[in-house]
Amino acid sequence: MSRPTLVVYSRRGCHLCEALIEDLMPLIRDRAGIEIRDIDSRDDWREAYDSRVPVVELDDRLLCEFHLDRAAVLSALST
Numbered sequence: 001m002s003r004p005t006l007v008v009y010s011r012r013g014c015h016l017c018e019a020l021i022e023d024l025m026p027l028i029r030d031r032a033g034i035e036i037r038d039i040d041s042r043d044d045w046r047e048a049y050d051s052r053v054p055v056v057e058l059d060d061r062l063l064c065e066f067h068l069d070r071a072a073v074l075s076a077l078s079t
Contacts, residue, residue, distance in 0.1 A: 004077060005033040006063070009048075009055040011040050017054040020068045025054070027070060031077050032058075 005030060010017035014031060021036065028034060039045040049055050055065040055075065063072045 003032050004058055005035050006073070008034060008036045008055070009039050009045060010036055011038055014053055016066060020054040020056070023068045023070075024073070027068075027073060028077065041063050048053045 006024070008017075008021060010021065021034075024034065035063070037045060039049045041073070052065050056063045058073075058076045061076070063069060063076055
């Protein structure tokens with residue numbers, strides 16, 4: 001069985017992004033992978049997420065934005 005992959009939309013120099021990723025890593029260890037997408041690397045990501053980062057999604061489903069919602073992440077990973 002493959003592990004799910006959380007997608008984090010972020011940007012360089014974003015302190016909220018750095019804090020969320022730092023808090024997320026130990027929470028998902030051995031439960032899920034993580035893919036960090038720099039929104040400034042693609043126009044469509046920048047347009048969609050510019051003022052919302054950081055954003056965490058699982059299977060295109062929004063789990064949280066701006067701040068880590070531990071309960072939402074753990075709930076999504078337990079289903």
